[in-house]
Amino acid sequence: MDTWNHISPKARIGADVEIGFGVRIYDNVEIGSGSKIADHCVIGYPTSRPDLAGKPLEIGCNANIRSHSVLYESSAIGAGLETGHHVVIREGTKAGQHLRVGNFSDIEGDCCIGDFCRFHGYVHVGKGSQIGHFVWLFSLVTLTNDPLPPSRLAIPVEVQDGAVLAVGVTPLPGTRIGKGAFIAANSQVSGRIPAGALWHSGKVRCGVHRMVNIEEGLQHPWMSHYKDAFPENSWERIDALLAEVEAASRKV
Amino acid sequence: MDTWNHISPKARIGADVEIGFGVRIYDNVEIGSGSKIADHCVIGYPTSRPDLAGKPLEIGCNANIRSHSVLYESSAIGAGLETGHHVVIREGTKAGQHLRVGNFSDIEGDCCIGDFCRFHGYVHVGKGSQIGHFVWLFSLVTLTNDPLPPSRLAIPVEVQDGAVLAVGVTPLPGTRIGKGAFIAANSQVSGRIPAGALWHSGKVRCGVHRMVNIEEGLQHPWMSHYKDAFPENSWERIDALLAEVEAASRKV
Amino acid sequence: MDTWNHISPKARIGADVEIGFGVRIYDNVEIGSGSKIADHCVIGYPTSRPDLAGKPLEIGCNANIRSHSVLYESSAIGAGLETGHHVVIREGTKAGQHLRVGNFSDIEGDCCIGDFCRFHGYVHVGKGSQIGHFVWLFSLVTLTNDPLPPSRLAIPVEVQDGAVLAVGVTPLPGTRIGKGAFIAANSQVSGRIPAGALWHSGKVRCGVHRMVNIEEGLQHPWMSHYKDAFPENSWERIDALLAEVEAASRKV
Numbered sequence: 092m093d094t095w096n097h098i099s100p101k102a103r104i105g106a107d108v109e110i111g112f113g114v115r116i117y118d119n120v121e122i123g124s125g126s127k128i129a130d131h132c133v134i135g136y137p138t139s140r141p142d143l144a145g146k147p148l149e150i151g152c153n154a155n156i157r158s159h160s161v162l163y164e165s166s167a168i169g170a171g172l173e174t175g176h177h178v179v180i181r182e183g184t185k186a187g188q189h190l191r192v193g194n195f196s197d198i199e200g201d202c203c204i205g206d207f208c209r210f211h212g213y214v215h216v217g218k219g220s221q222i223g224h225f226v227w228l229f230s231l232v233t234l235t236n237d238p239l240p241p242s243r244l245a246i247p248v249e250v251q252d253g254a255v256l257a258v259g260v261t262p263l264p265g266t267r268i269g270k271g272a273f274i275a276a277n278s279q280v281s282g283r284i285p286a287g288a289l290w291h292s293g294k295v296r297c298g299v300h301r302m303v304n305i306e307e308g309l310q311h312p313w314m315s316h317y318k319d320a321f322p323e324n325s326w327e328r329i330d331a332l333l334a335e336v337e338a339a340s341r342k343v
Numbered sequence: 344m345d346t347w348n349h350i351s352p353k354a355r356i357g358a359d360v361e362i363g364f365g366v367r368i369y370d371n372v373e374i375g376s377g378s379k380i381a382d383h384c385v386i387g388y389p390t391s392r393p394d395l396a397g398k399p400l401e402i403g404c405n406a407n408i409r410s411h412s413v414l415y416e417s418s419a420i421g422a423g424l425e426t427g428h429h430v431v432i433r434e435g436t437k438a439g440q441h442l443r444v445g446n447f448s449d450i451e452g453d454c455c456i457g458d459f460c461r462f463h464g465y466v467h468v469g470k471g472s473q474i475g476h477f478v479w480l481f482s483l484v485t486l487t488n489d490p491l492p493p494s495r496l497a498i499p500v501e502v503q504d505g506a507v508l509a510v511g512v513t514p515l516p517g518t519r520i521g522k523g524a525f526i527a528a529n530s531q532v533s534g535r536i537p538a539g540a541l542w543h544s545g546k547v548r549c550g551v552h553r554m555v556n557i558e559e560g561l562q563h564p565w566m567s568h569y570k571d572a573f574p575e576n577s578w579e580r581i582d583a584l585l586a587e588v589e590a591a592s593r594k595v
Numbered sequence: 596m597d598t599w600n601h602i603s604p605k606a607r608i609g610a611d612v613e614i615g616f617g618v619r620i621y622d623n624v625e626i627g628s629g630s631k632i633a634d635h636c637v638i639g640y641p642t643s644r645p646d647l648a649g650k651p652l653e654i655g656c657n658a659n660i661r662s663h664s665v666l667y668e669s670s671a672i673g674a675g676l677e678t679g680h681h682v683v684i685r686e687g688t689k690a691g692q693h694l695r696v697g698n699f700s701d702i703e704g705d706c707c708i709g710d711f712c713r714f715h716g717y718v719h720v721g722k723g724s725q726i727g728h729f730v731w732l733f734s735l736v737t738l739t740n741d742p743l744p745p746s747r748l749a750i751p752v753e754v755q756d757g758a759v760l761a762v763g764v765t766p767l768p769g770t771r772i773g774k775g776a777f778i779a780a781n782s783q784v785s786g787r788i789p790a791g792a793l794w795h796s797g798k799v800r801c802g803v804h805r806m807v808n809i810e811e812g813l814q815h816p817w818m819s820h821y822k823d824a825f826p827e828n829s830w831e832r833i834d835a836l837l838a839e840v841e842a843a844s845r846k847v
Contacts, residue, residue: 095601097347097364097382112601112619113635115364115382130601130619130637131365131663133382133410158637158665159383159681161410161428176665176683177411177699179428179446194683194701195429195717197446197464209745212701212719213447215464215482227745230719230737233482233510235528239556240509241461241479241565241572257744258737258765261510261529276739277765277783279529304743313745320745349599349616349634367616367634383617385634385662411635413662413680429663431680431698447681449698449716465699467716467734485734485762487780491808492761493713493731493817493824513762513781531781 102135105152119145119164123152130158138163138182151188163200175212187224189322205252207325219247223270225314225321225332227255238264251286253314253332271312271336273299287312287340298340312336354387357404371397371416375404382410390415390434403440415452423574427464439476441574457504459577471499475522477566477573477584479507490516503538505566505584523564523588525551539564539592550592564588606639609656623649623668627656634662642667642686655692667704675826679716691728693826709756711829723751727774729818729825729836731759742768755790757818757836775816775840777803791816791844802844816840 097115098104104116105124114128117135128134134156135148143165151170156162160178168180169188178192181200190204193212198204202216205224210216214228217236228234234248246265250256253271260274263281268274272284275291288295289302289311299311309316314333318326349367350356356368357376366380369387380386386408387400395417403422408414412430420432421440430444433452442456445464450456454468457476462468466480469488480486486500498517502508505523512526515533520526524536527543540547541554541563551563561568566585570578601619602608608620609628618632621639632638638660639652647669655674660666664682672684673692682696685704694708697716702708706720709728714720718732721740732738738752750769754760757775764778767785772778776788779795792799793806793815803815813820818837822830 095347095599113365113383113617129640131383131411131617131635136381136410158640159411159429159635159663177429177447177663177681195447195465195681195699213465213699213717229744231483231735235510239554239561239563239565240481240507241569242556242561243569243572244556244559244561255744258739263528276767302743304746304748307748309743309746309748311743313743317745317747320747347599365617365635383635383663388633388662411663411681429681429699447699447717465717483735487762491806491813491815491817492733492759493821494808494813495821495824496808496811496813515780 099135111158117164119147121147121149123150123154123170125152126150126154126156128154128156129160132156132158133161136161136163138165140182143182146182157194166200169206181218189325193230202247206328207321211258217247219245221247221249223250223252223254225253225325225329226250227313229256229258229260229276231259232256233261235261236264253312253336255313270339271299271314271332273302273311285339285343287336287338288343295343298343300337300340312340351387363410369416371399373399373401375402375406375422377404378402378406378408380406380408381412384408384410385413388413388415390417392434395434398434409446418452421458433470441577445482454499458580459573463510469499471497473499473501475502475504475506477505477577477581478502479565481508481510481512481528483511484508485513487513488516505564505588507565522591523551523566523584525554525563537591537595539588539590540595547595550595552589552592564592603639615662621668623651625651625653627654627658627674629656630654630658630660632658632660633664636660636662637665640665640667642669644686647686650686661698670704673710685722693829697734706751710832711825715762721751723749725751725753727754727756727758729757729829729833730754731817733760733762733764733780735763736760737765739765740768757816757840759817774843775803775818775836777806777815789843789847791840791842792847799847802847804841804844816844 099118101118102120109127111130113131120135146165149167154172163182165182166184168186171189173191175194180198183201186204187206191209196214198216199218202220204222208226210228211230215233217234220234248262249267251270257276259277269286302311351370353370354372361379363382365383372387398417401419406424415434417434418436420438423441425443427446432450435453438456439458443461448466450468451470454472456474462480463482467485469486472486500514501519503522509528511529521538554563603622605622606624613631615634617635624639650669653671658676667686669686670688672690675693677695679698684702687705690708691710695713700718702720703722706724708726712730714732715734719737721738752766753771755774761780763781773790806815
């Protein structure tokens with residue numbers, strides 16, 4: 092141990108991994124090459140759950156984990172992870188490639204997250220949530236799971252590919268949000284939201300293709316004009332998703 | 344001082360206390376035996392308030408303080424404290440035993456919290472709040488206190504034993520929530536909420552015993568089916584509270 | 596480097612600067628005299644934006660930066676900065692004197708903030724926001740900027756001098772809030788809000804002078820009774836702003 096980091100010699104750290112100041116890495120960690128772990132992060136934090144304790148935390152290549160973040164043991168996260176500052180990702184999280192998680196967000200574990208998802212700040216992914224690919228969760232989105240709080244019941248939320256939850260959305264337990272659906276800011280949403288639907292002010296209003304910005308000539312689904320925010324190797328998948336959501340939107 | 348922690352020799356630290364990496368403990372701290380203080384915590388942070396500066400922070404036995412948490416001097420917290428990551432507890436907090444505080448929560452001090460309370464993430468307990476025993480504050484609950492913001496006026500919120508504030512609830516200044524009442528998700532609530540009442544969509548609707556989960560045969564008050572989430576030595580108190588809330592609920 | 600801090604010898608640190616434990620200060624930082632930087636802060640965090648990388652972070656005199664805060668390079672913040680714990684201030688922020696930013700708040704950069712602004716906890720200042728002097732943002736206020744999320748469009752929010760956004764307010768992209776206006780708790784607000792106006796339940800209701808606390812004889816605009824929360828050298832400016840907001844309020 093050098094004097095300002097505390098890296099377990101048992102951790103398996105790939106080539107060209109850059110480690111900041113005040114970083115702790117526990118035993119049971121595997122980090123892909125080309126990653127950056129910034130100051131004051133804690134990687135491989137021990138779980139208190141006997142069913143998951145001792146299982147590894149696997150982080151893919153080229154991760155960029157910003158300062159003061161905490162990632163638990165017993166999770167697997169694909170290549171290209173990018174976290175903000177002060178992020179918490181708990182045990183039992185399975186996430187695909189190119190996940191981005193904003194400042195102060197909290198992924199509570201036992202959940203499944205697809206590829207290329209982007210979460211902004213203060214996002215709370217409740218335990219057990221099921222999240223597809225290319226999903227957007229904006230600031231303060233809270234995925235709940237207890238239908239009769241407090242209880243032991245847990246009916247997690249499902250958010251399908253390409254769906255967008257704007258600032259402050261709260262899906263109630265058991266909500267299923269279809270592909271490419273859009274939930275307007277500060278909505279409380281429940282039930283099954285069809286693919287391609289726009290939900291605001293308490294119900295489904297129309298297809299998302301009705302959401303336009305006239306000045307700039309932009310229109311939902313977002314994949315029609317925002318594909319280039321993602322790496323080129325994802326574009327074929329985005330195009331296929333766009334076609335599917337567009338068709339669904341016109342049927343809403 | 345070893346090279347990776349900064350523990351004051353004046354701090355009174357009980358037997359079998361486990362201290363992580365990058366922990367700072369100031370002079371004026373007393374920590375009960377069997378506690379754990381995880382990486383990058385700051386314990387006994389100095390207050391800038393002259394009336395409270397220099398008074399001790401007392402933490403009971405068997406605390407589990409997760410990483411990056413900050414606890415100020417001049418507070419007293421009972422045995423069995425459990426914090427999430429990145430929690431802040433400020434000066435002048437008096438809390439009973441078995442308090443749980445989730446990730447990114449902030450207790451602003453000068454407040455009184457009973458035994459066995461559970462707060463989830465991003466909970467903000469405004470200065471001066473009065474909170475009973477067995478109270479549940481879910482994510483993003485914000486207890487306000489200024490009736491004419493910004494001003495020097497302060498009319499804190501009171502939450503009585505066994506009450507439940509669901510995700511995103513904002514009690515306005517001076518709100519008093521009676522025993523075992525339930526405030527539905529994302530409500531803004533004010534005034535006096537009777538014991539055993541369910542508040543949603545802007546008013547009291549019925550007694551909490553009307554809140555049921557038919558599939559599982561569960562019903563509020565929550566103490567009727569969730570007692571075992573607490574240690575056995577609390578069950579007698581929970582039973583007494585249940586009887587009281589049930590009776591109140593049927594009178595709402 | 597001593598063993599518990601990591602201070603670049605290139606950083607320009609003024610006289611009588613107090614530095615805590617576990618602090619990292621990068622090369623490109625200038626900190627005014629009399630400042631305090633508490634435990635586990637990271638000052639001058641490198642940006643990944645090529646247009647801003649390598650530009651300095653300038654912090655004025657007498658700053659008080661509380662623990663676990665992260666300030667990026669390429670920002671300029673006036674004298675008397677005060678942050679809570681776990682605060683993030685990103686690149687391209689220009690802020691005046693005596694800014695206060697509460698726990699867990701996030702200033703996303705490329706924004707302009709006047710003098711004597713006060714932000715409480717969990718405040719999110721979206722990229723590009725324009726904020727005047729003496730502005731109050733209470734907990735969970737989120738300044739958005741994308742009118743068709745997700746997209747590359749950005750129409751930031753403008754909040755003019757002396758305006759007050761109560762707990763949980765979300766101004767939608769392009770909102771302009773006039774001088775001394777008051778936005779009630781948990782409102783979603785959009786469009787142009789006139790100076791001195793009170794907005795609640797979806798629209799402008801009256802002038803802010805109608806907001807009173809009868810028991811204490813207090814009345815908005817807040818500058819009429821809360822001037823003494825600011826240093827005396829600001830009082831002339833507050834008086835002038837009060838006169839302007841009072842006049843505007845009576846015309847709403």
